[in-house]
């Protein structure tokens with residue numbers, strides 16, 4: 001009988017989503033949560049007590065130099081993703097990096113290069129790909145021709161860091177990436193063109209795009225629209241919602257993508273809802289791939305592609321022109 005692999009983990013960034021990962025990792029039999037780090041030392045201390053981590057530190061360098069740590073979860077503000085990922089990869093440690101990969105193509109390229117240089121395994125936090133209803137939709141509709149999706153949240157406070165243009169990038173880059181990623185994941189061919197309209201409708205003090213209606217065209221001729229904004233959760237369809245059809249079949253995902261209804265030959269089937277599991281759904285996929293020596297379940301290349309498409313949408317909003325994803329600055333990032 002083989003011995004289960006013990007992963008010796010550290011978390012960098014002891015904030016709200018670091019807590020989701022800490023909660024899961026601290027209860028997972030195959031993982032030892034050896035360290036937690038945060039530039040706010042007291043936050044790291046509180047985390048270590050609450051989740052039973054081996055030690056707390058306000059120095060990331062201590063985690064990097066610890067030979068007992070083999071895998072690091074990076075759960076910090078977006079402008080820190082590239083420098084931290086570079087350091088963690090250079091230290092020879094595998095890493096899980098929260099979404100979005102980064103806010104610029106330059107930073108995304110830095111992360112991809114760091115992973116390729118070091119040979120570590122790295123994954124980005126696009127957890128919606130692993131929601132059971134999304135997995136079911138991908139199996140049911142392998143070649144959607146028309147997709148309609150949304151991530152529409154309640155109003156984000158102006159002083160929320162995610163609304164800071166440098167730290168967070170605003171709602172469309174910060175949270176819209178979730179649904180753009182899911183749509184790219186569900187379509188079998190590459191997105192080739194983006195046209196978007198929108199702008200800043202709710203945050204006059206911030207230089208960000210907070211509202212977007214994004215239209216994607218895929219290489220096989222399929223089209224998708226993605227609506228993003230922090231303008232009020234739609235009560236019926238919920239914050240995350242998605243519909244796909246292929247001419248014969250269709251599917252509706254709702255209840256934050258925890259429920260799916262399918263329709264085929266006029267017959268509607270409503271499937272029982274799955275409970276939402278927070279970070280567990282993607283941490284399990286990441287840990288399993290590491291333990292079995294398999295490729296990353298969410299490669300940094302695929303996460304770079306998602307940022308590229310969102311940046312192209314923002315460019316389209318600003319110029320009023322459609323953006324060709326097969327040439328120019330975006331083309332390289334579309335290859336996964």
Ligand SMILES: NC(=O)c1ccc[n+]([C@@H]2O[C@H](COP(=O)([O-])OP(=O)(O)OC[C@H]3O[C@@H](n4cnc5c(N)ncnc54)[C@H](O)[C@@H]3O)[C@@H](O)[C@H]2O)c1
Nearest residue numbers: 013014015016017018038039040075076077080098099125
């Ligand atoms: N997958 C999801 O559904 C989901 C949901 C929420 C947030 N997130 C992502 O998680 C990440 C963190 O978001 P959050 O809401 O937890 O933010 P947060 O502000 O609650 O926590 C971030 C923490 O990182 C620390 N930090 C910042 N820079 C650091 C550095 N250089 N070294 C060490 N610590 C540092 C901060 O002090 C803070 O404690 C972001 O990428 C965010 O987009 C993902």
